[in-house]
Amino acid sequence: MITTQRILTPEMVASIEALAPRYPNRRALTLPALHIVNDELRYVPYEAVVEVAQLLGLAPAEVQDTLSFYQFFPQDKPSGETRAWVCRSISCALRGGEEILDHICHAAGIDPYGTTADGALTVEPAECLGACDFAPCMLAGKTLHKNLTKESAEAFVRDARAGKSS
């Protein structure tokens, strides 16, 4: 597809280039570059993959190959403003993590991996978040929500939809 508008802003390019001296080749910038795009846009559209590849001197397929491996970067549409990862691994599951996931999805009116219609919240199941001392837990943006209960989970959904959560 031919587009005239660039997805990567000069600021993103500058952030990527600032990391270049850290690595002996430009391919190693792939993951940092994808993070920089995703931090900004909450997804990495296919056009951005092509632009990252051009910037790093790679084939778009090489960047797409790496990107698709992680199943971390959405490509079709942005994640919700808050991307919530609810842990379902063993320590959280033993303390009700799966029920919390169901409850959050129910409160938000979406299925797991879904995004609310207002684009405020995406809820995804996560494997161990490394916060088993606070099980059941959830990572929403950069905030770790600890020892979740039905009440705190509901409050989280309310806040996220009101734009009060990170």
Next chain:
Amino acid sequence: MTTFQPVLLEAVGVAGSHTLASYRSRGGYAPLERMLKEKQPTDVIELVKASGLRGRGGAGFPTGLKWTFLPKDHPGPIYLCINADESEPGTFNNRILMEDDPHQVIEGIILSAYATRATTAYLYLRYEYPQSWDRLQGAIDEAYAAGLLGKNIQGSGFSLDLYLHRGAAAYICGEETGLIESLEGKRAWPRIKPPFPAIEGLFRKPTVVNNIETMACVAQIARRGVDWFRSIGVPSDPNNPRDPGSYGPKLYCLSGHVERPGCYEAPLGITARQLIDGQGGGVWKGRKAKAVIPGGISMGLLTEAELDTPLDFAGPGKVGCLGLGTAAVVVIDETVSIVDFLHNSCRFFAHESCGQCTPCREGTAWSLRMLERIRAGKGRLKDLELLAEIGNTMGMMPGSTICGLADGAAWPIKNAIKKFRGEFEDYIKRTNPSGWMVTDPVPALPIVAAH
């Protein structure tokens, strides 16, 4: 033993413990400055070798020995990778160290880089730890400003750059060659070994990959000495010349059905029962434990009768577990169905298998589909044989995969079926009264979305 004082965790809970000033006030970086002035890199290797330190990331390989595999007189560059892709279910000790005492980790990294003659170190941090990222970046900035990182550290002539590299939520990046591939910007498919990273690793150069807790131990060995380190833990077995022993303090992560979950420091060799009843305050709600994971989910299960097993590098293996692993102890109480436990385990590994080796990709997905079917009341006794067969055929040990992920996926299956077979049989007979005895092939199953 009764008066054991935490060392690796001494700063946890202390206000401002993550700052350079706090670390200096506790004696931090003085050992590094002394070593850079007085010792050669080979002296540091000898120190760590003599301490008996074994890697804390899961495999327990002797750290000093790993360093000696680097080629001698290599023109460089040599790379040091710090593995902070802590993703084994139940494990969070690295997170505590990075958040509460990042300078202890950084001092260990500088010492290890000096020993291995690495001039660039990459700390591969899992995406799920944004707080650790901020704390580490803050500490790295402080260390650069204080002349502890960068060119000509403290006038020693030794230079080191330390960079953070963010992962993207893939368990396989904790496998050292998967980590290297990921750092290089590729999919994190583990490499066939040999060559081992010490010979050809990151960017095809000699590379050492060490865990965060290992780095903290290096810093403490430099500060307190070999004798201190070897006074803690379990000495090597005199009847087994290949046993390197289990020396030093260890961070045990206690979670699941205990009264006080948390990260506790104890001498290697504490038993699971001591840990649960002591630090953990016992199984929650006055219940009994049905099973306990000794060191992350891939290590398998201890039964209640096996809880007096010492959690050193040799202990869990003696009762059929895969090993000590990450020393993440997860308590499962008597109300939990072992079928549900195994379903959770199989789902995790089906999700996290990287897909490179067929036995692991298909075996983990197949075992998950079988557990889904058993839970749906369509189990057959024959399934248990089939699950055991999957468990026995995928992994490095049967020689069918490149890395150990499949062994970790297989062990909970094998342990659960061997140690709790009666419960599986009862469950299948109870939930599938008309079909549990059928042995015909199962019709093709719908693909279960593990993602």
